[in-house]
Amino acid sequence: MDLSFVLTLLVFSPLLGIAVLAFVGKSNEKSVKLVGFLATIPPLLIAVGTYLHYLWGKDLEDFSVRAEWIQFGGFTEENFFSVYYELAIDGFSMLLVVLTAVVATLAALASWKVNRELKGYFMLFLLLEVGMLGVFTAQNLILFFLFFEMTLIPMFFLIGKWGYFEREKAAYSFLIYNGLGSAILLIVIMVLFSRLGTTNIDILQTLVKDPAAGLDEPITASVKMGLLIALLVAFGIKLPIVPLHSWMLKVHVQAPPAIVMIHSGILLKIGAYGLIRFGLGIFPEQFKELSVIIAILGIVNLLYGAFLAFIQKDFKMVLAYSSISHMGIVLIGLAALNEAGIQGAIFQVISHGLISALLFFLVGVLYNRLDTSLLANLGGLAKGMPIASGILLAAGMASLGLPGMSGFVSEFMAFLGLFEVMPVLAAIGCIGIIMTAVYLLRAILGITYGQSHREFTAVSDLKGVEYVPAVTLLFLIVLIGVFPSVLGSPLQSALKTIMLGLGG
Template sequence: MSLSSVLTFLVFSPLLGVLILGFMPKTQGKALKAVGFIFTLPSLVLALAVYFHQLAGKSLSVFSVSKHWIQFGGFEKTDPHLFSVYYELGVNGFTLLLVVLTAVVSSLAAIAVSLYIKKEWKGYFMLFLILETGMLGVFTAQNLILFFIFFEATLVPTFFLTGKWGYYEKEKAAWSFLIYNGLGSAILLIVIMILFARTGTTNIDALYHFINDPNVQLIAPISKAAKFGLFFALLIAFGIKLPIVPLHSWQLRMHAQAPIPVVMIHSGILLKIGAYGLIRFGLGIFPEQFKSVAVLLAILGVINLLYGAFLAFVQTEFKLMLAYSSVSHMGIILMGLAALNVAGIQGAIFQMISHGLISALLFFLVGVIYERTGTTEISSLGGLAKGMPLIGGFLLATAMGNLGLPGMSGFVSEFSAFLGLFQAMPVIAAVGTLGIIMTAAYMLRAVLAMTFGQANREFTGVTDLKGREYVPVLVLMLLIVLIGVCPSVLSSPLHATLLGLGG
């Protein structure tokens, strides 16, 4: 395999699993589960190989691929690049971390599928692997049209995985997801088409040059007002995905009603597409417009942080509390980006990775608890540590990471994001620190009530953590601690990217 084909195989190898699953009888449950899991592994191995290639100080450009794909208009002879769409994949330090996160969480969520999905594994894993391909493609696409295609490829399987295999109000959650995200997609498509019509390209790097270099002669000029309008449209499109309050209600339903493997992927990866879009396209293509609304973004981030934390504090159902916690933690990403300096942007990216790992682990543990007890009501799970000490211990440890305990990934990301915001907007940052206090309050209140609180039920005969359940728990916990004690595993690949964005 040549280096230029690595990313192509990394992105599309899950589809080989879809092809094989399509020819397998749906009654062969064990074989279907095995094939579904196995075909998440090539992407994981290749993602780690590219990561260690970068850590060795070697260039990531050797993995880039660019092939002519679609030509619009009759410009082949005059300028073959004009109104051409290329199949182009590539990674930098930032996108590489998201690719590794996607591959890791997808493989671990596939284990959760084999453990907790009880029916129709063939259809589930086919949709699951299509979803993984879409996510990997989103973070490696180097032009907007290819990005949009992969972006849409994540929506359809998520809709069906939730609507068919979710909990009691699964159809409502699936339709809410599709309507909100479909609206965001429509707005994004309009922006892409306008940029393509005005510049003749959808290449991300070329768009930055065309939009921000006054010496470039565009096919049709874009005024400052038009640039701001395009940027604001991107803010709405990706703000829905993040989500930014008040565009968040669909996310709460998804976290409460989607099956646990889907929630692991949704909270761990899909929400990060919103932050990725704001960084890659908002800040990356429209830096002046981003700077002009930085204060607004910081305020929205504080609103997300405090609103999510307050409502998480009053929840009586643990899964819904975690849903509001995700809303709150997305506010930290917005606050870090709004700082527009190296520390803030680094904190925002760290928070994307950290929250992806912590939330995936928390929701996996929620799935284990629900499988054993049939409930996630906090009041019904008092004394959990007595009956399931390992599960209770890992739950408490993960909660410590979520509230930002030093030595875990949550502390590194929150400290860096707030450091950046204190440098840029100290008053807003000071208000935001209330959210950190609230996070500690609601996490400790819920987890301590569940693990060591008054027991309202007997846990005798309930099994503790067992078998394959150890794999996602130990891997995710190891990564959370590794980032906390050795943050250079993230900061080293990010160095060049951070200098370009916030330097």
């Protein structure tokens, strides 16, 4: 059976929801919310179907599609400058597609608290999902870039129109920083395209590693290093790497909770995906040369985020700095350049996507009821919201790396990899792990069992559809922690490719 249509259907199926929403009246809020939510179900089912396809022992290449798209012509008989419509997935990108579909569906449920201009909100939401799914399935750099850009505009409006008090400042900060990253990425793509005549990711990996393969003028080592540094900056803004992080803090605090679920859970992971797929995948030798610098950047991220999270008074800011700290673990794992480290980095990408989505969902629940996220105003919450407080505590334990939860697996492997090659830096990084426990326990125990400054007995606990995101995300976090092979098994082929590129 020909399955080449599946990825196209996966990526563009949310557009059907946008088309239906165009015919739904603005005043019919229940129908708008229902259509917005239901439109996220087809990509979720298809994404889960790709995972089941893998579990049944079938090849993920069955989903690959390649068709003529843009041809410049006139340069050579073989039409040297051609861009193809290419979609494909491997184990790594499949897991990110599943993560994207799951978080998008749960964020759509969390959006039921949005109470103004719902039609525009869900249209932008679904367009954002198209961009995210496209980023992780694109098989050439130009298509990747187009989907990458597709995520920026909806996100800009979702922050700027439906966010909190300083939403416009946060939206412009998001757009400026990410726009600069996009410009740098575009320069890299154009250099590779003009020199190698292709933007196909697999072909680029071969040509850059063996530049004499059919090329009159191979790319020099200095140009490769320059391109890798440019990629490090472009995706470092997205990750983010300190000091390119200030925009992210504004977004995490000012964007509506459902959008922060997507931003922290998925969009930040595009930075990690780009570093792994393009930085490490296309320029492995140059990545080796920068490994110590990348490890140091990871340690800086880890410690900087952890220490500043400790002194924050707003729970949103605690979680924002926590995200910076946890992205440092991704850099640490990649810098190790061994199987344990790289697998730990990828595990951290998936794990943090689930944990951060759960934490920001719970922040949205608390803010909706109490109109505050200040730690001083949330003490003793367990009296009035015991279930929400219990899930919050569990999410905090996962974030600090409690064994039996996904955070432990990713942190253990990333540090194991770094200890093998850079034990001194790894030992310094362990301070960040200790600080993570300190700031998370301080914040979450203060919220749940700390001194109460107001009466919460009249506040309602989780109810109705709110249980679905909370329970689903917590289940997945525990599942990965107890049974990590649900991630590890699909990653083996991708890891093998990366290690071969590194000469391992």
